[in-house]
Amino acid sequence: xxxxxxxxxxxxxxxxxxxxxxxxxxxxxxxxxxxxxxxxxxxxxxxxxxxxxxxxxxxxxxxxxxxxxxxxxxxxxxxxxxxxxxxxxxxxxxxxxxxxxxxxxxxxxxxxxxxxxxxxxxxxxxxxxxxxxxxxxxxxxxxxxxxxxxxxxxxxxxxxxxxxxxxxxxxxxxxxxxxxxxxxxxxxxxxxxxxxxxxxxxxxxxxxxxxxxxxxxxxxxxxxxxxxxxxxxxxxxxxxxxxxxxxxxxxxxxxxxxxxxxxxxxxxxxxxxxxxxxxxxxxxxxxxxxxxxx
Amino acid sequence: xxxxxxxxxxxxxxxxxxxxxxxxxxxxxxxxxxxxxxxxxxxxxxxxxxxxxxxxxxxxxxxxxxxxxxxxxxxxxxxxxxxxxxxxxxxxxxxxxxxxxxxxxxxxxxxxxxxxxxxxxxxxxxxxxxxxxxx
Numbered sequence: 001x002x003x004x005x006x007x008x009x010x011x012x013x014x015x016x017x018x019x020x021x022x023x024x025x026x027x028x029x030x031x032x033x034x035x036x037x038x039x040x041x042x043x044x045x046x047x048x049x050x051x052x053x054x055x056x057x058x059x060x061x062x063x064x065x066x067x068x069x070x071x072x073x074x075x076x077x078x079x080x081x082x083x084x085x086x087x088x089x090x091x092x093x094x095x096x097x098x099x100x101x102x103x104x105x106x107x108x109x110x111x112x113x114x115x116x117x118x119x120x121x122x123x124x125x126x127x128x129x130x131x132x133x134x135x136x137x138x139x140x141x142x143x144x145x146x147x148x149x150x151x152x153x154x155x156x157x158x159x160x161x162x163x164x165x166x167x168x169x170x171x172x173x174x175x176x177x178x179x180x181x182x183x184x185x186x187x188x189x190x191x192x193x194x195x196x197x198x199x200x201x202x203x204x205x206x207x208x209x210x211x212x213x214x215x216x217x218x219x220x221x222x223x224x225x226x227x228x229x230x231x232x233x234x235x236x237x238x239x240x241x242x243x244x245x246x247x248x249x250x251x252x253x254x255x256x257x258x259x260x261x262x263x264x265x266x267x268x269x270x271x272x273x274x275x276x277x278x279x280x281x282x283x284x285x286x287x288x289x290x291x292x293x294x
Numbered sequence: 295x296x297x298x299x300x301x302x303x304x305x306x307x308x309x310x311x312x313x314x315x316x317x318x319x320x321x322x323x324x325x326x327x328x329x330x331x332x333x334x335x336x337x338x339x340x341x342x343x344x345x346x347x348x349x350x351x352x353x354x355x356x357x358x359x360x361x362x363x364x365x366x367x368x369x370x371x372x373x374x375x376x377x378x379x380x381x382x383x384x385x386x387x388x389x390x391x392x393x394x395x396x397x398x399x400x401x402x403x404x405x406x407x408x409x410x411x412x413x414x415x416x417x418x419x420x421x422x423x424x425x426x427x428x429x
């Protein structure tokens with residue numbers, strides 16, 4: 001049984017922890033709002049881009065002169081996984097769930113005899129993947145110094161990916177991030193970047209097809225210019241979703257932690273009071289039995 | 295007064311403008327073109343330059359745009375630009391400073407790829423400077 005002093009110390013320390021988690025929760029809530037706004041503001045661009053590209057892509061379906069970024073290299077031997085995670089921990093299962101999805105994919109690809117290369121965006125993903133997949137990690141990009149993700153950050157990653165693709169270093173590229181659904185739910189998602197897919201945009205297609213567009217310059221050139229851009233745009237969207245998800249995950253994790261600390265304080269206070277009472281009783285008995293002995 | 299149509303200017307970071315316009319002049323890669331209501335559906339890529347919007351409700355506004363494309367359709371005109379800055383926010387001396395920095399980058403560039411990147415950045419800045427100067 002811990003002494004009264006020990007109990008007092010523990011209560012004080014749990015209270016201090018609770019203050020910290022409470023503060024972190026509030027900070028995350030404020031950041032979440034901003035991150036969510038940024039993610040929403042970026043949505044129209046990405047959606048329009050996809051719609052137009054999907055439109056153009058249908059024109060090139062099955063043609064031999066389709067750009068490589070759209071049609072792929074015709075092989076799928078080498079896979080590049082771009083794993084976007086957070087730079088900081090203390091956000092529940094956020095980093096772990098993205099890393100887990102990426103790890104499962106990497107393992108199944110390796111088991112199928114493919115080559116896997118990994119680019120980590122964010123330190124936490126690297127930390128968790130380096131243990132068993134360390135030799136597959138070709139590059140780590142840290143965004144620690146970045147306060148708010150700007151398009152330039154995504155463009156840097158996009159340029160790197162394109163460079164690697166042009167050098168023939170991989171055939172298929174997949175981006176891993178957590179899509180923001182709500183504060184309590186973030187869905188780890190794998191999105192194929194190269195060859196380009198337009199599953200999301202298909203709903204918009206019929207309406208786009210009605211109008212026969214005039215292209216300036218021709219379709220091929222536009223496609224050749226937009227496809228590389230699209231990679232950066234998709235990465236940008238992924239990073240923004242990730243930022244919102246991270247804050248959401250942290251907020252609910254810290255909410256839990258604050259509640260748990262509260263429960264712990266209650267329990268400790270109860271046992272502290274009990275022990276204090278027991279001690280008073282003991283002292284009384286000692287005095288009474290001492291008086292009786294006289 | 296000319297008929298109005300829906301115009302949207304979107305950058306990756308946000309929706310800059312979404313309102314009715316009577317005429318928009320877009321710097322297309324094969325030359326500037328004006329879009330008015332009922333324009334034939336077309337898609338054109340952009341070159342760095344100035345985009346001008348004429349609106350029924352407010353004064354004309356100019357934006358410097360770079361990288362992206364314009365889509366004129368039955369619903370109106372949408373311009374997706376990687377960079378879109380209101381001309382009012384551009385300051386000539388800021389750009390001059392950036393040009394100096396870009397020139398240094400170009401001189402310092404180690405390999406061909408870096409040199410090419412620096413050159414493109416510099417060209418864009420020069421284009422911006424020209425646009426501001428002529429405004």
